[in-house]
Amino acid sequence: MTSPLEARSLSLDRDGNTVLDNVSFSVAKGEIFALLGGNGAGKSSTLLTFLGFLEPSGGAVLVNGKTVGSDVASARSAIAYLPEATSLYGHMNAYENLDYFLNLAGRSATQADYDTALDRVALPREARSRRLQFFSKGMRQKTAIALALLRETPILLLDEPTSGLDPVAIDEFHDLVKDLAGAGQTILMVTHDVYGACQVADRVGLLRRGQLVGSFAAEKGKRIDTETVHAAFAEREAV
Amino acid sequence: MVSDLLREIRFLAKDRGALFWLALAFVLSIIAVTFGVTEVRDQQRTIAELIEEDTADRANALKGQEDWGGAAYYAFHLAYAPPSEFAFAALGQRDSSPWKHRVRMLALEGQIHQADTKNADFGLVGRFDFAFLAASVAPLLLILLLYDLRAAERTARRHDLLVATAGSSRKLWLPRALVRVLALSLLLLIPLWAASSLVGTSGSVIIQASFVLVGALGIWWLIVELISRIDASSSVLLTALIGLWLALAIIVPALAKVAIETRQPLPNGGEMLLLQRETVNDAWDLPKEMTMAAFLEEHPEWRDHAAIEQPFEWKWYYAFQQVGDLRVKPLVDQYRAARLARDHEAGMIAFLSPTSFVERSFEKLAGTDAASMIAYEDSVRDFHAQLRAFHYPMLFREEPFDRNLLEDIPGFVPSR
Incomplete structure (x- = not known):
């Protein structure tokens, strides 16, 4: 069966530097795969190749079995993307942002749909008509996730999704991500948060200086052991 | 695409920065158009007053005359170029070239170019009319x-979130920019259209002017689009674009002007005026036969009536006036040809500068370009020739003065 997301011997050079070196992985339908790595490991670049913003110098990235480079628009239409710094428009309120971005994606929704999505991410009702410039980072992140929900794409790419969120918001976010995966959404997240990755992911890959140097899978009904991954992460980073 | 445009219209409606610039465009357009309409109405009022005074003054001057020579000498005739119905949008050469004259049947060229010696400051700095707004400020x-x-x-x-969500850059940036270009065009054009309907500008001129403006903005859009693809900060892009605007709007036209003026030297109006006056003044001291011989080369039909027997005869007086015109004719021809050549070369250079192109296009549509002003001067010459054609038979055949025939003196008929 075709994996929704697959990297095949992916290599990427930028400005003469090797950013990714022969990275291979795939993410199955309904699976949460977390790529762990330090700064400059190539995590965000991996996501950007799936979105067609960066062209592989070797290998290929595939979305729903099709090489991204052959049909970027089709790949993007299958993906909802949450960048590291979710910068929705500060001068617009939550509804207006959802309306704008959803329309940009070629979709439409009703006010009730917006409220359902915002309820699901637990954004307080009284905040929804306020401009986002007055939102906390967590509230902005929730709005962005609501957008991803409304887009109903089969794939979700998350770049450091819990960075800057408070612990309660992180727990809420993890629950939501698991719900989405349970509903069949394929999720690839990149993070440097070992604990968070082990909490939520079905599999964790360790990325170091552009190379995939380790992989850990959760046993059925259990979480990935944080200590093991942390030790491996620390050991690899120390090399 | 319609959905994309509607989305970007809603987005623009919330962008205060963009709304400020659009509002400014609208206000500036209203100011430019109001100024133009006011100026044209002033000119029309001036012409109307002059026409009224012209008839009364001439009747008054002719009242006490007893011969054809005196009647020709004392009667002034108004010549003028009325502003077109689109002149309010581009005052153009009307600021620097004379558009009204009071001529007599004396030597003409001095009377035409006398106005050139006036200070033409506005010709240098330009006016804030719609053409200037469209050509220089709108970009x-x-x-x-x-x-x-x-x-x-x-x-x-x-950026990445937007493009990833849109699926392609084109789906995002094209409608976003298009909405702004269209909004700017509309806000600039609405006051122009309103004023045009007020003053009765023809539909075809309005359509052509609108195309010129939208086309020029389209070219500038292309330039901005190409430059802003460079992966640089906003301030670097703005500096680059302002630099390009300076080059295309100021430096290229200024350098071109210097080059054209060097290539096509122009005798000034004062030179012609002086030469003609010297010729006319010298004629008083020259043998009358010399003057008449020069005159008869131009008018052989009066050979049999050209004998001058008295110390002063009007036909001799008007003959040496015309000889003054003939003497200065090479300079006048050179002046006219050089102005046309300059205009032609400026037209070629305008293809390098969208600013110049728009300004020239508006002036052409408004009939305020160099060619139109030269055509007006030619119409003054034609009219003056009609005055001579009316008076010469009376003077050379020494017809008895008939006050009733004064009604038949030609009047200036503007070309539009």
Whole structure:
């Protein structure tokens, strides 16, 4: 069966530097795969190749079995993307942002749909008509996730999704991500948060200086052991 | 596409920065158009007053005359170029070239070029009319509306999210920029259309002017689009675009003007005026036969009536006036040809500068370009020739003075 997301011997050079070196992985339908790595490991670049913003110098990235480079628009239409710094428009309120971005994606929704999505991410009702410039980072992140929900794409790419969120918001976010995966959404997240990755992911890959140097899978009904991954992460980073 | 445009219209309606520049464009357009309409109405009022005075003054001057020579000498005749119904949008050469004259049947060229010696400051700095707004200010406003569409999103780290959500860059940037270009065009054009309908400008002129403006903004949009694809900060892009605007709007036209003026030297009006006056003044001291011989080369039909027997005869007086015109004719021809050549070369250079192109196109549509002003001067010469054609038979055949025939003196009929 075709994996929704697959990297095949992916290599990427930028400005003469090797950013990714022969990275291979795939993410199955309904699976949460977390790529762990330090700064400059190539995590965000991996996501950007799936979105067609960066062209592989070797290998290929595939979305729903099709090489991204052959049909970027089709790949993007299958993906909802949450960048590291979710910068929705500060001068617009939550509804207006959802309306704008959803329309940009070629979709439409009703006010009730917006409220359902915002309820699901637990954004307080009284905040929804306020401009986002007055939102906390967590509230902005929730709005962005609501957008991803409304887009109903089969794939979700998350770049450091819990960075800057408070612990309660992180727990809420993890629950939501698991719900989405349970509903069949394929999720690839990149993070440097070992604990968070082990909490939520079905599999964790360790990325170091552009190379995939380790992989850990959760046993059925259990979480990935944080200590093991942390030790491996620390050991690899120390090399 | 319609859905994309509606989305970007809603987005623009919330962008206070862009709304400010658009509002400014609208206000500036109203100011430019109001100024133009006021100026044209002043000129029309001036012409109407002059026409009224002209008839009364001439009747008064002719009242006490007893011969044809005196009647020709004392009667002034108004000649004028009425502003076109689109002149309010582009005052053009009407600021620096004379558009009204009071001529007598004396030597003409001095009377035409006398006005050239007046201070033509406005010809140097230009006026804030719609043509200036469309040619020079509108591109700046467009640059301010478009220069950081991409760069601002990059700075806000929203670029990738936007493009990834849109699926393609084109689906996002094209409608976003198009809405701004169309909004700017409309806000500039609405006051122009309103004023045009007020003064009765023809539909075809309005359509052509609108095309010129939208076309020029389209070219500037292309320039901004190409520059803003460079992966640079907003401030770098703005600096580059303003530099390009300076080059295309100021430096290229200024250098071109210097080059054209060097290539096509122009005798000034004062030179012609002086030469003609010297010729006319010298004629008093020259043998009358010499003057008449020169005159008869131009008018052989009066050979049999050209004998001058008295110390002063009007036909001799008017003959040496015309000889003054003939003497200065090579300079006049050179002046006219050089102005046309300059205009032609400026037209070629205008293809390098959208600013010059728009300004010239508006002046052409408004009939305020160099060619139109030269055509007006030619019409004054034609009219003066009609005056001579009326008076010469009376003077050379020494017809008895008949006050009733004064009704038949030709009047100036403007070309439009």
